[in-house]
Amino acid sequence: MPICYFNRMTEKDLGNVLEIDERSFKIPWTYSLFLNELNSEHAVNLTVHHYDAIADPVVSFMCFQLIIDEMHILRFAVDPDWRNRGVGMWVLERSLEKAKNKGAVVAFLEVRSSNDSALSLYRKFGFKKIGTRKGYYGKTGDDALVLKKLL
Ligand SMILES: CC(C)(COP(=O)(O)OP(=O)(O)OC[C@H]1O[C@@H](n2cnc3c(N)ncnc32)[C@H](O)[C@@H]1OP(=O)(O)O)[C@@H](O)C(=O)NCCC(=O)NCCS
Numbered sequence: 001m002p003i004c005y006f007n008r009m010t011e012k013d014l015g016n017v018l019e020i021d022e023r024s025f026k027i028p029w030t031y032s033l034f035l036n037e038l039n040s041e042h043a044v045n046l047t048v049h050h051y052d053a054i055a056d057p058v059v060s061f062m063c064f065q066l067i068i069d070e071m072h073i074l075r076f077a078v079d080p081d082w083r084n085r086g087v088g089m090w091v092l093e094r095s096l097e098k099a100k101n102k103g104a105v106v107a108f109l110e111v112r113s114s115n116d117s118a119l120s121l122y123r124k125f126g127f128k129k130i131g132t133r134k135g136y137y138g139k140t141g142d143d144a145l146v147l148k149k150l151l
Pocket of ligand 1: 083088090109110
């Protein structure tokens with residue numbers, strides 16, 4: 001049995017999603033940023049539920065855009081209380097598969113250069129660095145690495 005399942009993200013999920021986002025990123029997204037994604041025609045926004053005996057909690061979310069044959073991963077996080085159990089791998093693997101099934105041939109994303117856990121995960125999936133955006137994350141001065149993977 002798979003460890004998780006996806007649901008399409010709706011506005012009523014944004015409470016859970018914002019909480020995970022705030023605990024996961026130095027610069028959290030706002031409610032209205034997520035709302036824009038929910039209203040974007042290119043966006044695929046998913047909540048991830050973990051199977052559980054009582055309630056299936058939202059343990060992760062994934063927001064990506066499909067632009068012609070390109071997948072752009074915009075936002076992806078696992079609840080800190082649910083990390084290091086394979087949820088991140090499950091979400092990324094299924095999301096790449098979903099995008100490929102919808103016609104994507106390549107995936108792109110940006111990641112903070114100091115984000116070792118995400119970089120390790122993406123390298124595992126064969127993402128390669130294709131560029132650096134110097135000082136992209138203004139507050140900390142961290143660079144953004146642009147990664148690409150052929151699907
Ligand atoms: C990156 C993230 C999604 C990983 O989620 P997760 O559920 O803990 O990941 P998994 O348990 O599936 O682990 C998969 C791989 O990720 C990497 N990883 C996860 N946690 C790590 C850590 N603390 N240090 C180094 N590598 C780590 C490893 O390569 C790991 O594989 P391994 O267990 O064989 O070593 C999670 O740490 C997270 O939400 N981080 C904050 C948000 C974020 O950085 N999102 C990505 C932005 S681009």
